[in-house]
Amino acid sequence: MWLSGQHKRPAESGEGQTGIVTISGGETAVLLDRERRGLEVYSPAGYFWTPRVGQRVLVIQGRGEIPCVVGARQDGGIPDRVDIRGRSAALSGETVTIEAETAAVQGGEVDLKSEVFVQGMPLREYIAAIVREILAGVG
Numbered sequence: 001m002w003l004s005g006q007h008k009r010p011a012e013s014g015e016g017q018t019g020i021v022t023i024s025g026g027e028t029a030v031l032l033d034r035e036r037r038g039l040e041v042y043s044p045a046g047y048f049w050t051p052r053v054g055q056r057v058l059v060i061q062g063r064g065e066i067p068c069v070v071g072a073r074q075d076g077g078i079p080d081r082v083d084i085r086g087r088s089a090a091l092s093g094e095t096v097t098i099e100a101e102t103a104a105v106q107g108g109e110v111d112l113k114s115e116v117f118v119q120g121m122p123l124r125e126y127i128a129a130i131v132r133e134i135l136a137g138v139g
Helices: 123-138
Strands: 016-023 029-031 056-060 068-072
Touching: none
Parallel strands: none
Antiparallel strands: 016 029, 016 056, 056 068
């Protein structure tokens, strides 16, 4: 009986605990003092994230509240930089803006499913203007 009371008890004052995700997706489960299932995942507004199985996450629970996952443990990182890692990333909305002095896209394939503009000009017109300049210089 003494041993059964010695395992880690959940914090009763609303403190956080870290645990390992055991089920990901619709019914997220995390192994804390025991496996907790059906946890909601919270993240900043407009940002959607699903923790992966095996990931260490922070779970908080207020008094009388259902525990919820609020973040994942980060390994290192560079100050003042945001890294997004995953098999895929989606930016969606009425307007999506990326502003930078230098922007780079690296990958095996980039699939653009919209009209693309270069310096305010549709890409087709931009390419046609370059071809006209090249052909005008040949003669």
